Amino acid sequence: MEGNRMGHKKEAEVKYSYEDCQATADWLLSQTAVRPLVGIVCGSGLGGLADALKDQVAFNYRDIPNFPQSTVHGHAGRLVFGTLKGRPCVCMQGRFHLYEGYPIQKITMPMRIFKLLGVETVILTNAAGGLNQDYKVGDIMIIKDHLNMPGFAGNNPLAGPNEERFGVRFPCMSDAYDRELQQLALDVGSELGFSDFLREGVYCVLGGPSFETIAECRMLHKLGADAVGMSTVHEVIVARHCGMRVFALSLITNKAVMDYDSEEKANHEEVLQTGKQRAEQLERLVSTIITRLEHNNNFA
Numbered sequence: 041m042e043g044n045r046m047g048h049k050k051e052a053e054v055k056y057s058y059e060d061c062q063a064t065a066d067w068l069l070s071q072t073a074v075r076p077l078v079g080i081v082c083g084s085g086l087g088g089l090a091d092a093l094k095d096q097v098a099f100n101y102r103d104i105p106n107f108p109q110s111t112v113h114g115h116a117g118r119l120v121f122g123t124l125k126g127r128p129c130v131c132m133q134g135r136f137h138l139y140e141g142y143p144i145q146k147i148t149m150p151m152r153i154f155k156l157l158g159v160e161t162v163i164l165t166n167a168a169g170g171l172n173q174d175y176k177v178g179d180i181m182i183i184k185d186h187l188n189m190p191g192f193a194g195n196n197p198l199a200g201p202n203e204e205r206f207g208v209r210f211p212c213m214s215d216a217y218d219r220e221l222q223q224l225a226l227d228v229g230s231e232l233g234f235s236d237f238l239r240e241g242v243y244c245v246l247g248g249p250s251f252e253t254i255a256e257c258r259m260l261h262k263l264g265a266d267a268v269g270m271s272t273v274h275e276v277i278v279a280r281h282c283g284m285r286v287f288a289l290s291l292i293t294n295k296a297v298m299d300y301d302s303e304e305k306a307n308h309e310e311v312l313q314t315g316k317q318r319a320e321q322l323e324r325l326v327s328t329i330i331t332r333l334e335h336n337n338n339f340a
């Protein structure tokens with residue numbers, strides 16, 4: 041296997057330099073004729089999105105030189121290339137999280153690989169707990185902004201020497217989530233009859249893996265978060281740093297517990313179960329958005 045020939049560096053030796061990312065991207069480009077313009081990241085239990093791709097060429101993460109491995113149930117660990125109504129895409133069936141013990145630069149490295157593959161628009165999905173009291177389990181939230189809690193504590197994927205070939209030292213984040221794509225999603229959602237369960241809101245990332253306490257949920261809600269999760273934000277920061285457009289969705293898989301009288305307990309099985317129930321609509325929403333990107337000439 042080519043991946044083995046290049047060799048997988050031991051975890052401690054893996055570097056994330058421009059050259060390392062370029063070597064991984066070059067290897068992938070040598071293995072497939074697909075030249076993706078859209079990169080998709082699937083959240084917990086939402087890997088079925090990749091199934092919408094035609095003419096698939098798929099790689100297990102373990103066979104891709106310098107690529108991290110998925111360790112979480114509900115994250116298959118495959119990079120799938122293919123087309124969606126003619127639009128070339130690459131899809132991460134499984135992402136990496138801080139709580140897996142990886143350095144933050146490693147969990148976000150695939151965004152730089154996307155960039156070097158030629159991706160222009162990144163679409164991310166995640167499973168999240170609903171903090172907004174109007175939200176119901178099964179709602180799909182278009183992310184309009186984020187709260188980066190690990191970032192407040194200095195854990196930002198761009199910390200360390202800046203690689204100018206990817207982007208500037210101090211990237212702006214007030215425009216992190218593309219507003220045209222948010223509007224497009226609302227329009228597509230309305231056409232598909234999804235408006236009843238489509239929301240717009242603020243996503244807050246925590247390190248995990250423990251779910252939040254009641255006091256934490258109350259605090260995050262007061263701070264302006266509508267949903268809480270353990271991913272996405274780090275990927276968004278790295279994707280924006282290197283100039284890709286970003287669109288992101290949270291599937292509200294459970295209601296965050298905000299009340300001491302509640303008997304509810306957050307758990308991963310419920311997260312995966314809700315993912316299954318909404319998978320089809322989520323896939324239709326994302327795939328229709330991608331096909332409209334072409335019509336709207338959003339790649340210009």
Ligand SMILES: O=P(O)(O)O[C@@H]1C[C@H](O)[C@@H](CO)O1
Binds near residue numbers: 085
């Ligand atoms: O990858 P995502 O953010 O969808 O995964 C969420 C957060 C945890 O990894 C897991 C908790 O159930 O789902």
